[in-house]
Amino acid sequence: MVADPLLLQAVVDLFPNGIGRYAVGGLFVGLGTVLIYAGTGIPAGASTFLESTLSYVSDRSRFQRYVASRDWRLVFTAGIVLGGLAFAATFQSGLVTSSLYEPGTTGQLYEVAGVTLWATDVQPWRLFFGGILVGIGTRIGKGCTSGHGVCGVGSASRTSLIGVATFLTVAIGTAQVVAALGVSP
Amino acid sequence: MSDDRHPLFKPLVFVGGLIFGFGLGFSHMARPEVVLNFLQFDDLGLPFVMFGAAIVSGIAFALLPRLRDAAPLTGDPYERRLKPFDRNVLVGGAVFGVGWGLSGICPGAAYASLGVGNVAILWALAGMFVGAYAQGYWRSRSGARDGAAAGAD
Numbered sequence: 001m002v003a004d005p006l007l008l009q010a011v012v013d014l015f016p017n018g019i020g021r022y023a024v025g026g027l028f029v030g031l032g033t034v035l036i037y038a039g040t041g042i043p044a045g046a047s048t049f050l051e052s053t054l055s056y057v058s059d060r061s062r063f064q065r066y067v068a069s070r071d072w073r074l075v076f077t078a079g080i081v082l083g084g085l086a087f088a089a090t091f092q093s094g095l096v097t098s099s100l101y102e103p104g105t106t107g108q109l110y111e112v113a114g115v116t117l118w119a120t121d122v123q124p125w126r127l128f129f130g131g132i133l134v135g136i137g138t139r140i141g142k143g144c145t146s147g148h149g150v151c152g153v154g155s156a157s158r159t160s161l162i163g164v165a166t167f168l169t170v171a172i173g174t175a176q177v178v179a180a181l182g183v184s185p
Numbered sequence: 186m187s188d189d190r191h192p193l194f195k196p197l198v199f200v201g202g203l204i205f206g207f208g209l210g211f212s213h214m215a216r217p218e219v220v221l222n223f224l225q226f227d228d229l230g231l232p233f234v235m236f237g238a239a240i241v242s243g244i245a246f247a248l249l250p251r252l253r254d255a256a257p258l259t260g261d262p263y264e265r266r267l268k269p270f271d272r273n274v275l276v277g278g279a280v281f282g283v284g285w286g287l288s289g290i291c292p293g294a295a296y297a298s299l300g301v302g303n304v305a306i307l308w309a310l311a312g313m314f315v316g317a318y319a320q321g322y323w324r325s326r327s328g329a330r331d332g333a334a335a336g337a338d
Contacts, residue, residue, distance in 0.1 A: 014229045015228065017219075019233050021213060021230070022230035022233035022237070023233045023234075023237050025211040025212020025214065025237075026208065026233055026236070026238040026241070027237055027238070027241060028207050028212075029205050029208035029209060029212070029238035029241075030208075030237060030238035030240065030241025031204050031208070032201045032202065032203070032204035032207075033201070033241070033242045034244075036202075037242070037246070037249070037256075038245060038249060039194075039197040039201075039258045039259075040197065040259045040261065041255070041256030041261035044201070045293075046291075046293030047291075047317075049292065049296075050292065050316075050317035051317050051321055053314075054321060058318070058321070060321055060322060061325045062320075062324050062325040072195055075198050075199050075202065076202040077202065078202065079201065079206060080205055080206035080209065080293060080296040080300070081206060081297065081299050081300040082203055082206065082300060083204060083205060083206020083207040083300060084206045084209060084210040084300020084301045086210075087206070087210025087297075087300070088210065088300065088302055092210070092301060101211065104213060106218035106219055107303075110302070115302075117301065117303075118216065118303055119303050120218065120303050120305050121218065122218060122289060124305060126287050126289075127288050127305060127306065127308040127309040128311065128312040129312065130283075130287035130288020130309065131284065131290070131309035131313045131315075132312040132313070132315050132316040133280050133283050134290070134312070134313050135316020135318075135319070135320070136277075136280050136281075136284075137278065137280030137282070137283070138277065138291075139317050139320050139321070140273050141275075141276065142268050142277065143268070144293070145235060145285075145291040145294070146205075146292070147266070149235045149238075151242055152266050153236070153243070154238075154239040154241075154243035154246050156243070157267045160266070160268070163274045166274070166275055166278030166279055167279070167281045167285060168282070170282025171224050171281075171283070171285040172224050172226075174286025175286040178286065178287060179221075185218060
């Protein structure tokens, strides 16, 4: 049981915030997906909400095909937002702590009515233009990180495995180029 | 698939969303910085979230069809999420990859990000709706021209 200290240090450097919050968070994401699947048989992804919600305001055939699911997708998204708030009110606010949760140092914390909230330092133009490409790409590519990455990979779908490999590879290349160009944060 | 759905259908979807969103907050995927740190190889935690969730889902997707014939709230059979492969998976995946690498945010994480207090994420959400509308506008037109296109969601 004697680990090479240099190797150990290298592993620690790759995971400066440990793996607890990632593994536990992933477990919760999986459990939310499983609960919906167990009750309804639906492997729910997050990005279809963008198009299904547009069906409320646009008559385009591409959006109208989601009329049957738009109401529950709105409910699903409301749940995700409030789930984020539940995290903010507990662990992010320090009300609950765990050795499996590493708070980290990214962004800015601020308080509203006793709840510690968080704001990003990433520049708005990156969020907006990145968001446009996310909106186009996830809908053309038939899924996002939850549809392909969680439900599709969980289904051992060859299409989803290829989709995930594609967007992961391109995202890594993009982020590296953007960082190399000196854009930060 | 109509209004006569089980009364617990939406409450269950809501609770599932709550757990899902809590997980995105807890894992810090709702923070673009943390996703960008993964993509720049500064913190390799992200795969534990995505593949951890995929493993949990995968177990349910494999077991539930053996335990029951149909989902209790819809009567629908348990099926895996299998979508046909075509060029769009590569093109769309690449476009999504550029957007994800530029912004550090994906749709589900963006909804949760709003919940953790990140008001600036409305920029990303606005962008996502613009992008989703642009491709839908274009595809509705080309779909009308080419006749009924094969379903892809």
